[in-house]
Amino acid sequence: LARVLSGIQPTADSFHLGNYLGAIRQYVALQDTHEAFFFIADLHALTVAPKPEELRRRTRIAAAQLFGAGLDPERAAVFAQSQVREHSELAWYLICQTGMGEAGRMTQFKDKSARYGESSASVGLFTYPILQAADILIYQADQVPVGVDQKQHLELSRDLAQRFNSRYGQTFKVPSPYILKEVEKITDLQDPTAKMSKSSSSPQGILDVLEEPNVLRKKIMRAVTDTGSDVVADEENKPGVTNLLRILSALTGTPIPELETRFAGQGYGTFKKEVAEAVIETFSPIRERTEKLLADEVELDRMLVAGAARARKVAQETMEQVRERLGLLPTP
Ligand code: AQP
Incomplete structure (x- = not known):
């Protein structure tokens, strides 16, 4: 091996x-x-x-x-x-x-x-x-x-x-x-060209595994996007939206082009809600198991x-x- x-x-x-x-x-x-x-x-x-x-x-x-x-x-x-x-x-x-x-x-x-x-x-x-x-x-x-x-x-x-x-x-x-290219650099929610980092991200920019679902949801809903309303991956002009698309794609296994089609014409709100639910669904069981392990x-x-x-x-x-x-x- x-x-x-x-x-x-x-x-x-x-x-x-x-x-x-x-x-x-x-x-x-x-x-x-x-x-x-x-x-x-x-x-x-x-x-x-x-x-x-x-x-x-x-x-x-x-x-x-x-x-x-x-x-x-x-x-x-x-x-x-x-x-x-x-x-x-x-x-x-x-x-x-x-x-x-x-x-x-x-x-x-x-x-x-x-x-x-x-x-x-x-x-x-x-x-x-x-x-x-x-x-x-x-x-x-x-x-x-x-x-x-x-x-x-x-x-x-x-x-x-x-x-x-x-x-x-x-x-x-x-x-x-x-x-893995697709997830090699997850970026800060408030500063979407910088890497999400334990020591340099602001609390609003970082999604912690052990955070409460409500806090996670709020942070994602307030994530920096841009003035447009199209959910499309565009590293240069839409780094915030692109980061959220990468996150949702990685967590759900859905390719980014498929997500772009699904959210076409729906604005950022619906899209962000879905990102939030995917993050919460991933983190919640980890948080529960972590708490149990820490109890002993x-x-x-x-x-x-x-x-x-x-x-x-x-x-x-x-x-x-x-x-x-x-x-x-x-x-x-
Ligand atoms: N934003 C990120 N996107 C993708 N991978 C990341 N890693 C860290 N941030 C991102 C990867 O996580 C592993 C563990 O990182 P680390 O704890 O050794 O320290 P780091 O890379 O320096 O991560 P942080 O969050 O920025 O921590 P601090 O602030 O303590 O330095 C590594 O494999 C890293 O690549």
Whole structure:
């Protein structure tokens, strides 16, 4: 079986529709066809120094949402990144293989550090893509399901794998991104050219998986469209309508041209109502299951520890080879 691996940050109290359509839904589908590893990226979350209690709470909420969305602990190894310590170890080895210029070209660092001011952004935020490369390479992953915002980081992972292999001998599989074009970038409801994002979208611009149906409905009804009234996909002139069409199409499996025909001459109101119902229908069962899972923290933690134990076996195998290749002495 080919291997699939991906991670998601616990940087908010809920995942959003972009995370769900761009990533989580693919995780659930791929667990049936691949050997699957999915983790909550708590080490990545540390780059912005969250409060310890908040990080712990959000890590559990994130895990409960992944299981709530349909990940099955029997089929997929689901764990917190910090529970497999080898991720951090490999990150150091890869940091030593990465050029300063190469790391400096990562656009997400530029965007995120601009928010904090470049000199107060942590070094961890700068080296983040290299830790991400370690996350992927340590499992010898074939494919990495992500949104398009992660494409550049995936390129770096591929470069680092190839460089390591040519310097030290074949060690890592070179991973490929798994990006579904139709949902690669779900945009902000209020700013439909920007990506929907946990940390930069306004509350009105983001649809949270754990949000109450009424709130979801209101946000969608107030989503920015444009002055016309035609429900047609037109990225350039109607980015808001196009985003909503993509969402409805992805959630219902109806092709966009069919939706355009169905809503012809009906204006935005009817269309938005249907989008809202589709989102609510998808999120409600996930929310209910998430709440149930969160009610038993002991069991939730146990599920993650079991997932980590499975993942760690694979990670340790890779690391033994890596240490030997680098010229490090055997560990006790
Ligand atoms: N708007 C989006 N459309 C499609 N995919 C998206 N992803 C994120 N936003 C969208 C994908 O979700 C996965 C998990 O993302 P992450 O938690 O690692 O962080 P991110 O990509 O940086 O997402 P956010 O919401 O913007 O979080 P913050 O604000 O914490 O950085 C990834 O596969 C991502 O591509």
